[in-house]
Amino acid sequence: MTVEFSKPLAARSTPIPGVVLYDLPVHGDNRGWFKENWQREKMLALGLEDFGPVQNNISFNEKAGTTRGIHAEPWDKYISVATGRIFGAWVDLREGPSFGTVFTAEMGPDTAIFIPRGVGNAFQTLEDNTAYTYLVNDHWSAGAQGQYTFLNLADETAAIQWPIPLEQAELSDKDKAHPRLADVVPMPPKKILVLGADGQLGRALRAEYDGAGNVEFAARTDFDLTDPASFASRNWKNYSAVINAAAYTAVDTAETAEGRAAAWAINAEAVARLARVAVEHRITLVQVSSDYVFDGTVEPHREDEPFSPLGVYGQSKAAGDTVAGAVPAHYIVRTSWVIGDGSNFVKTMASLAARGITPSVVDDQIGRLTFTEDLAAGIRHLLESGAPYGTYNLTNTGPAVSWAEIAREVFRLCEAAPESVTGVSTAEYFAGKEGVAPRPLLSTLDLGKLEAAGFVPETAAKRLESYVRDLGEES
Template sequence: MPIEFSKKLTAHDTPIPGVVLYDLPVHGDNRGWFKENWQREKMVTLGLPDFRPVQNNISFNEKAGTTRGIHAEPWDKFISVATGRIFGAWVDLREGPTFGAVFTAELDASQAIFIPRGVGNGFQTLEDCTAYTYLVNDHWSADAQGQYTFLNLADETAAIAWPIPLDQAELSDKDKNHPRLADVTPMPPKKTLVVGADGQLGKALRKLYDGDSSVEFAGRAEFDLGSDEAFSARNWKNYSTIINAAAYTAVDAAETPEGRRTAWAINVTAVARLARAAVDHNLVLVHVSSDYVFDGSAKVHTEDEAFSPLGVYGQTKAAGDAVVSVVPRHYIVRTSWVIGDGTNFVRTMASLAQRGIEPAVVNDQIGRLSFTEDIAAGIRHLLETGAEYGAYNLSNDGEPQSWADIAGDVYELSAKPRDAVTGVSTAKYFEGKAAAPRPLNSVLPLDKIQAAGFQPRHAKEALADYLAE
């Protein structure tokens, strides 16, 4: 059957999520033909994942009827025919609702197909001297074979209609003995690693992902961000995503010699290690930023505002953001005034209210609270929806308030008089104290993350829920 020349590069979805069939432009004349088998820029523009192939393999098959598979390897594959023609069969062997889904198609040299990790690949040659090529994004090794998932070519559930009956085809003994679908252990998804999992945000992420075996949590004891050995010892091939919930947040202590060193070690040096792992292994890196990367002089701080930190803490957070921004697949989630499971402003005010203390609270710093429950939910939304990579502001919604306003809300919700709270300026509050400079305006507009489909709760609703708990 002759190859169809001059097709337009076109993508066709299939019943298996992530499996995409491509028509390839083939240019021919009296000498033969030429095609761009893999062209990163054009194919990524068309929607093919930028899966960063590292190895190209060719299977040469001497006779029509040669049948191979069904093998699901722990890497992505871009498959095409160099010469000849095949009948391809692909079965979803990943954990999930599409386990067992089947797609078949005949391919010649004018077509290619992208097969994600965990989808079983099998084919049967329809012509003699057929060459079948694999472009893969991990290096083959004998150890990797232990992570394969196999399905029998003759499985009755998949019911693949092989053009040449299997009893007349050329098969290996190994392929004949693979398990039926009922006996196949599905390939689990790659994992998400949450580092800094014992802090306020880490605890919220633990609660949100409770029961999800694909999410792994590591506190300082399980993963030391300051250790090169911790990074080199981990098999990053088993992961797709890192969520960095670790940070040094002692704003005032960061101004001391010891605090400065610690802030830079955790907020910058450790982040650079995470960024290097993400770049080397094509991982998504989620990093949590702060309103302190700005000096507070703008009315609102959009995601693309230039950094202007006032103190050491803000400087280290800005440096960490700059490092993460060069990771091709990253989310920088910028928050303000974080409240979660741990010592924080709301708990302090609630305690003062219960003890009948009438505090003086700063009234010229303006912003919104960011409850860790909402930050965690926003992170999950960005990851699950595949939102465009980049920076996103994420606080709770509602009218911006001062710390004194929020303290008044806490007192009212604690059945105490609002006027027990006295407002004072930042300058007055810190007079005579060793304190880091603070931005007076920390308002983060939420337009971008709302446009991505996530709506944080109103801050007052979240505050009432938090105090009720």
């Protein structure tokens, strides 16, 4: 066995996406050698994801020519050789354009390789008494083999050039019986779970991900965020991300005793359960936030502004943001004045315009509308673009306006008289009314961070025009 001493730690890319070959420094003298087989800090610095290994396995092979594989397991693996030497072969068995891609390499104690979930792994020993080791980020069990994807070692399409011909090698009967590539069912990607799929944002996410087989939608009847049994019923190992589009949004009712409990249960306690699941299973958590976490005295609001909620709803959302922010892989998407498929301000104003009613609308609350199609597209962009984790403001673009200005524009688009909308202050509008939650007056969110991440939403004016036109066609 020849080991190259003192070469620097380095990463080498391969033709299979996510598969990375590593050169490991090995230090030796007349007594033998020593190496850091796995050093988390250094590997992260080289770009390896923090894949969270939980188990270390060793395969001892007495004779040269022992050949094992090709097995694609439903977890990630970091593979190295403790002693001896192997010829490794890896085949991408995941759904997608790289399906069937092959990579081979000889490995000894001075190399290691990272193999993502769904990539078939095989090796052939080149020396007697070879020990093959791997770290995995899930606990192995006999039942887990039902989730494997297999490929025959002699598959003609992969055409792996085994150093020792397979007819002379030591193989198991099971490995001899695995299917050819043409008969392999590719391993599907982990799923994205959308919670609150029956709400305005949930319906927009359904449209955004229409046809995507790896996205699962759960309405409240499918997944009750307030019920711990809903969390226990899921096999979270099969998910890569959770988009929490569910929320308690009855701002005024949240000020009542019953509403206060409900708001905290959904907007804070449930998010804490999601955060725990996300941390335990290395899931990306997308939490939708609100301008109500601020008191509305600053404009525009940046992502790093301290929380200053005025009412119960805003307090519960701020609490949810706090726990979501503790998840290593998280996106908190803060938005305001959401308009989508459901009851909302624009629909109400269009209905009033059609019936000839002249409303009074507050003119001292300033912000931007957020149409759910842009909110959904922005969330997808963050998940798929590799944007840095953290908090992002997301509304439609354009000038900040008041609710009264929006109402007048809706009237104009409905061919009603804009001047029939009367502007009043928030204090005047709610005078004499009980059980009213305080509202932030300035809700404009700074979009610079989102735009720097490569997503620029459409203007609110264009979206509003299209939305009102579609309402007219539906009526």
